[in-house]
Amino acid sequence: MNAVKRNHPVTMHTDVMCGICGKIYNDIRQPPDGQLIRSMCRALIHRGPDDEGIFLHEHVALGHRRLSIIDLSPAGRQPMANEDGSVHIVFNGEIYNYRELRDELEDRGHRFSSQTDTEVILHLYEEDGTDCLHRLRGMFAFALWDSRSRSLFLARDRLGKKPLFYSMTAGGFVFASELRALLCDPEVPRNIDPVALHYYLTYQYIPSPATIFTSVKKLPPAHYAVYRYGKLSVHRYWSVSYKNKVTFSHIQDYRDYFFDTFREAVRIRLRSDVPFGAFLSGGIDSSLVVAFMSSMLERPVKTFSIGFAEKEYDELGYARMIAKRFSTEHHEFVVTPDIQALLPKLVLQYGEPFADSSTVPTYYLAQMTRQQVTVALSGDGGDECFAGYPRYPDTVKGARLQHLLHRMGLPFVRNMLERFLDTHDHEGLIGRLQRAVRLFSGDVPRWYIRKISQFAAHEKQRIYTRSFAEKVAHIDAFDYLATLYTAADGETVLDRLLQVDLLSYLPEDLLVKIDIASMAHGLEVRSPFLDHEVVACAAALPASLKLKDGETKYFLKATCASFVPKEILQRPKMGFGVPIDRWLRHELYPLVCDVLLDKTAQERGYFDVRAVRQLLAEHRDGRSNHCFRIWNLLWLELWHRIFIDSTMEAEAA
Numbered sequence: 080m081n082a083v084k085r086n087h088p089v090t091m092h093t094d095v096m097c098g099i100c101g102k103i104y105n106d107i108r109q110p111p112d113g114q115l116i117r118s119m120c121r122a123l124i125h126r127g128p129d130d131e132g133i134f135l136h137e138h139v140a141l142g143h144r145r146l147s148i149i150d151l152s153p154a155g156r157q158p159m160a161n162e163d164g165s166v167h168i169v170f171n172g173e174i175y176n177y178r179e180l181r182d183e184l185e186d187r188g189h190r191f192s193s194q195t196d197t198e199v200i201l202h203l204y205e206e207d208g209t210d211c212l213h214r215l216r217g218m219f220a221f222a223l224w225d226s227r228s229r230s231l232f233l234a235r236d237r238l239g240k241k242p243l244f245y246s247m248t249a250g251g252f253v254f255a256s257e258l259r260a261l262l263c264d265p266e267v268p269r270n271i272d273p274v275a276l277h278y279y280l281t282y283q284y285i286p287s288p289a290t291i292f293t294s295v296k297k298l299p300p301a302h303y304a305v306y307r308y309g310k311l312s313v314h315r316y317w318s319v320s321y322k323n324k325v326t327f328s329h330i331q332d333y334r335d336y337f338f339d340t341f342r343e344a345v346r347i348r349l350r351s352d353v354p355f356g357a358f359l360s361g362g363i364d365s366s367l368v369v370a371f372m373s374s375m376l377e378r379p380v381k382t383f384s385i386g387f388a389e390k391e392y393d394e395l396g397y398a399r400m401i402a403k404r405f406s407t408e409h410h411e412f413v414v415t416p417d418i419q420a421l422l423p424k425l426v427l428q429y430g431e432p433f434a435d436s437s438t439v440p441t442y443y444l445a446q447m448t449r450q451q452v453t454v455a456l457s458g459d460g461g462d463e464c465f466a467g468y469p470r471y472p473d474t475v476k477g478a479r480l481q482h483l484l485h486r487m488g489l490p491f492v493r494n495m496l497e498r499f500l501d502t503h504d505h506e507g508l509i510g511r512l513q514r515a516v517r518l519f520s521g522d523v524p525r526w527y528i529r530k531i532s533q534f535a536a537h538e539k540q541r542i543y544t545r546s547f548a549e550k551v552a553h554i555d556a557f558d559y560l561a562t563l564y565t566a567a568d569g570e571t572v573l574d575r576l577l578q579v580d581l582l583s584y585l586p587e588d589l590l591v592k593i594d595i596a597s598m599a600h601g602l603e604v605r606s607p608f609l610d611h612e613v614v615a616c617a618a619a620l621p622a623s624l625k626l627k628d629g630e631t632k633y634f635l636k637a638t639c640a641s642f643v644p645k646e647i648l649q650r651p652k653m654g655f656g657v658p659i660d661r662w663l664r665h666e667l668y669p670l671v672c673d674v675l676l677d678k679t680a681q682e683r684g685y686f687d688v689r690a691v692r693q694l695l696a697e698h699r700d701g702r703s704n705h706c707f708r709i710w711n712l713l714w715l716e717l718w719h720r721i722f723i724d725s726t727m728e729a730e731a732a
Contacts, residue, residue, distance in 0.1 A: 097145050097157070098123025098598075099169040099243075100255040101222055102264065103231050104138035105309050109250075111140035115264060120144050122260035125428075126171070126598045134158035134167050138251075139224055143169045155195045161205060162190065165226050168204075170197045171256055172219030172241045173603075175347040175610075180214060204232070209303055212316050216347075216610065220298075222254055230307040237317045237611045238460075239287075239300025239586030242594060246295045252306045258430035261295060262722070268294045269723060273550040276432070276685070276715070280534045281556040283434035283711060284587045288313075291431040291718075300586045317611065321569035321578050325619045333624060334638040337616055344610035345371040348456055355454035356381030358444065358604075359409070360655065361397025363635050364458025364467070366643050368607055372456065373405040382407040383448040383455065385440055388415060389658050392440075400644050412447040414440075418662055419670055426717045428599050434533065434711040435588055437655040441596040449600040459589060460608030462652075463580045464617035465632045466625040469652055470530050471576060475626065478523045478572045523572060524564035524579070528557045531584070533711050542690040559583070573622040581614070660706040664699055671695060671713055679724070680716050 100119040104111060113135050120131050120142045127144030134141040143157040158167045174180070177196035180203060185191070189202040196217075203211040204223060209232060218240035223232040233254060235243050245254040248266035255261040262269065272293040275285045285291055287299040298304055301317040327333050345368065349355070357372060359365050359382040372380045384398035395411055402409035416439055425438050448455050462468055529535060536557070540548060563582050567575040590609075597604045607613060620634060627633035636648045663671060672695060674680065681688050691712065698705040720726045 097143060097169075097171040098126035098256040098260065099141075099143055099157075099171050099220065099222060100253075100260050101139070101141040101169060101224075101231075102251055102253040103140075103224075103306060104251040106250075107138045109138055111135045111138060113140070116140045116142040118263040119255055119260045122263055123256055125601075126256060128601065130156065132157045132169075134160075134224075136226075139167075139226075141167060141169050141222065141224060155193050155197070157197060159193070159195070159197050159201060161201050162192075166201060166204065166223060167226075168197060168201055168221055168223045170200060170219065170221040172217060172221070172236065173605075174199060174215050174217040174219065175350070176214075176216040178350075209234075209305070209314075209316075212303060216612070218605075218609075220256065228307065230305055232303065232305055233298060234303040234316075235298050235300055237301045238581075238590065238609045238614065240590050240594065240606070240609065242591070243298040244290065244295055245298060245304070247311060248294070252309075252311065258290060258292075258295065259427075259722075268292070270294060271723075273547065274554050277539070277551040277554055278556050278559060279432045279434070279715070280539055280711060281528075281532045282559075282583075282587075283533050283707070284591065285431060285433075286559055286583060286587050300582075319578070319581065319611075319615050319618050321567065321574040321618045323619060324621050326621075330624070330634075330637060333620060333634070337620065337634075338638070340610075340613055340616040341367075341607060342371055344607040344613045345456070346375060348605040348607055348610075349375060351454050353453040354381070354451065355456070356383055356408075356448065356452045357456040358382075358448070358458070359384050359398045359401055359407070360458065361394040361399075361401060361647065361650075362458065362461075362653070363632060363639065363643060363647055364461030364608060366401045366458075366647055367461070367635065367639060368456050368458050369401055369405055369407060370639075370642055371607075373407070379406055379408045381452055382409045383444065383451070384409070384411050385444045385447065386411060386413045387440075387657065388413070389661075392656055392658060394653060397647055397650060400646060404642070404644060410447075410451060412443065414443045414447075416443065416657065418657075418667060422713075423717060423721065426714060427721055429591070429595050430722075432715045432718050433588075433591065434707070434714045435592055436657055436659045436707070436710055438592055438596065439657045440655055441592055442599065445593075445596040445600045445602045445604075449602040453601070454603045454605060455597075456605050456607065457593070458608060459593060459604075459606040460585065460614070461632075461635070463577060463585050464608055464614060465635050466573060466577060466622075467632050467652060468580075469631065470527065471573060471626055471631060472629045473530065474523065474527045474576060475572050476629070477526055522561075523575075524561040525557055527564070527576060527579075528560050532557075533707050538708070542686050542694070544684055544687050547685050569622070571622040573626050574618075577618075577622075577625075659710050660704060663706050663709050664701075667713075668695075668699060671709060674716050674720075675709075675712055679720075683716075683719065686712070 116133050123144045130145040132143040141158040158169050160167045174196040177199045180199050184202045191198055203214060212234055219236045220241035220243040221234055233243060242256055244258050244261050246261060246267045250266050253261060253264050261267055270293045272291060275289045275291050279285050287297040290297055302313055302315050304311055304313045325336060357369050357380055359369055369380055369382060382402050384395055386393040386395040560579055560583060563579045564575055567578040569575040569578055593604055624634040640648060675691050676688060694705050697703040698709060
């Protein structure tokens, strides 16, 4: 190809906040159903309220909802085609290195009709096919129809920031950004997957590729799929290794190695012509993001924090320290959630059972931030990259002690204690001994899973009906993370745990939470810690720099001490939580009883109503804290009423 003269303006257009959908019919003679695609687009309108685009040709239908963060010029409309109309794409996300890629493609002779990163993907696909994914730096989910090979190419970004659901039906292949859009197709059955429900009760989310429905799957992060002639093939295109470590003489050298990569990740995420700012929790991760933003911008960074009346859930004081240190334009929001009214709306937004209670503050933070800016940078991913959770040192210490016990020949005594104590749950000293014995039972991954699980195996057996227990008796929900731990290539316990969380908790919980909350309000969230180059760089650092003498995030604390206040560096880890313990004993208790003890809930056949009643009574009376388990059950039943029974659709809308 002959090189062409580069003539694009400095500003380029991106369409981050979007929803995509489509259907490929198996019968090539069947014209696509335009009404179906319009219905699917309407279900995604919150992801892109500004514009709608539909492509209908032969047996192919593609749909797109758009919210542009720069303009709504017709040139940027999707579905978008290449020059000869042989390839069409619908794209949700942002490619941060699109300028560099565009320059390269223009040098190869490609001509562009828009200023979008979407068109960059089209031309890069023309050059490299599915290998184009290796060149993309950003967050994305897209579907590309190639009429020449009569194939549909779908892909998700490496870390899983943008979602993509699909189903192979009797009539064809259907996909969408969200589950509720997919359900617009009457060919998609709504049969509950008991195994998915079993996993949900353990982890508070349903791991990819499964969904709550047997007929629907999620494309996993770092994977692409090709659908051709009625057959689907799924492939992984990227993984991060914790095996190959960098070695330097001084911590300053490690600091320079990481900060050079992180600085670039922040810089390319500041490309925007719309107002932008940063979430500021008062933790070290968001503080570091704000620090780098402040060093790159000529104007003060707009920062946003949320607080609650309950002091144990309020971080505003720490956020103010960082805001003052970097002279940001700081905005604080103190909210008193109307949780009874909000909960059905959240259940509708999230589409499938999802019991992370921090959906509540995240929803409010996104809502209030969007009143001031369109784009916000966040510190998401810092804990997974640099061992920020207390469960990491606990597990590492436990692994050492467990190894010692095995060498001393004590597993026999432990097993006897476990059988004795596992007859029923205890409180006080006996209860603590019971939990300690359970934690030390089994290998390291199972110990770790017990620390993070919502319902342990013995707890689920007590609450399940006999018939439901039989349906999932062949499944050990712990095997999901245990398999990831076994496959991890890290040589230390810590590296393996970090790799497990990067493949499970991060994409399946945290990134789902922030995507849905931000999309509900038309807010774009960018996460420098989740740039795949940053993730790979952090993985190459020695585990001993991340966790040192039981201190989490040692590396960041040691290297940021010159510009982050010591109060921030020394503060204990604080989850982004809300007082659901109190809510479920007081404000929400009548609702919980009405919902979980109702005849409708009982007839689903999942749970023994006597066990559920005992769970509620123990929590109400303060004998045990079952708040997360009850929240899990409450969300599940509300989800059924909205998506299966359709008895709460109006209330949730």
